[in-house]
Amino acid sequence: MTTAALGLGTYRIHRSALNAAVVRAAADPATAWIDTAPNYLNGQAQPLLAPALARRPVPVSTKVGFLTHQAAKDAAFDGALTRDEAERGHCLSTPYVHWQCARNRIELGRDRLDLVFIHNPEHTDGDPYEALRAAFIALEAEAAAGTLTAYGVATWDGFETGALSVPALHQLAVEAAGTQQHHLRAIQLPVSLVTAAAFAQALDGEGPIAQAADLRWQVYASAPLFGGELPHLATRELTALLNPELTTAQACLLAAASCPGVTRILLSASTPAHWAQAQEALRRPATPVPTLRKVLDVLAPH
Template sequence: MTTASLGLGTYRVRPSALTEAVARAAADPATAWIDTAPNYLNGQAQPLLAPVLVRHPVPVSTKVGFLTAQATKDAVSDGSLTAQDADRGHCLSTPYVHWQCALNRTELGRDHLDLVFAHNPEHTNGDPYEALRDAFTALEAETAAGTLTSYGVATWDGFDTGALSIPALHQLAVEVAGTEQHHLRAVQLPVSLVTATAFAQALDGKGPIAQAADLGWQVFASAPLFGGELPQLATRDLTTLVSPDLTIPQACLLAAASCPGVTRILLSASTPAHWAEAQAALQEPAVPIAPLRKVLDVLAAD
């Protein structure tokens, strides 16, 4: 077993700390990755990243779905967004996804996007698969045009609630692309000792993480520290089951990074100390399945 790679998530990074955070994340070109979205940091994440990415040209994943106030105004004016979708604050229509991909390229200062996630399709008004059909249609066209390498689906609770499943997403991508060789290659979901449903399933080779891994997809684990709350919820005795030599935050990160099938842990770290602590944790050997299962069993019993 190997641990997942560490990537920088920009959802909670302080704007003033973003430049240095990217520089730290880019220090190891073999594993460097930045994850962002047009609505992060009140719509400023991508423009703030652009000049830093010139100096540190690492892979970036971004998203389509949630609307910022300015994007809503501009897309409605352009005819790419209906007034109804604008009122909902979330859209995955084919015209809007094309429009947002173009804006993402402009804001990030790139002619080509590495990976675009359809962001929380469970928020759509109606059947999420119908919304995703529209999104996948646009994203497959973007890959055909050479402006995108691959796409994915990012969700908070879509797999837990049953609104989404990996086999259904794969089948939808096949239908849209007209071939098994589609460009749906990643999922992003919360994986932590708190958000542990998919985690526990993966230990038994089941659930969305295992299914995505079987297809060869990347699996991005978001919120591995549950928005910073997990270190306050976990106990020293509990994390000792993971590794007695690590701090509580490190043990929580190593547990998530050891989940079979997870390929990347996304951490919003604004300080050098937090990033260094995370790097040190993920350099440890992966935690075997038996102690991981015991930790989750203890938490489930509380």
């Protein structure tokens, strides 16, 4: 049993720390990965990343879905959004997805995007699968044109609420591509000792993480420390149960990285110390499944 690789998440990083964080994340080419989105840092994350990425060929995942005010205005001006779509602030229409992919390439300084996540499709008006169908058609066309390697679905609670399921996403991608050889290759969802529904299911070989793993998709765990709050919520007794040699934050991070089926942990670490501590934790042997079960049983609401 192995632990997931470490990737840099950019949602919570302060813009002044972004360049140095990219340098740290790129230090190990074998595992380097950066996750971002066009709406992060009020729309400035990708342009701010571009100079650092120009010097380092680090794989990047970005997103389509949420619109900043400026992006909505620009897309509407270009005819990629209707006025109603622009006002909603979230869109997955085929024209918009093509427009946002092109803008992502420009902002990141890349001719080809490594991975594009459809960002929180559960936020769309109406049936999320109808919105996803339009987005999948656009992303399959991008892949066919050579401007995209793969795409995925990033959600906060879509799997937990039943709004989304991995088998349904797979079937939708088959229909969009017209073949089993589609380019839907990843999901992103919160995995932590707090957001533990999919985590607990994965320990029994069930739920979205296990289903994605069966399809050989990548599984990206977001918010592994619950937005930095988990180390303050966990007790020393819990840390000792997980791994007494680690700090509380390290033990909680290792637990998430030990979830069967999770392939990458996304961490917004702004300081060298936090990144080094995370690397140290993930070099440890994976936390055994029986221990993870015991911890989740302790934390389960009664």
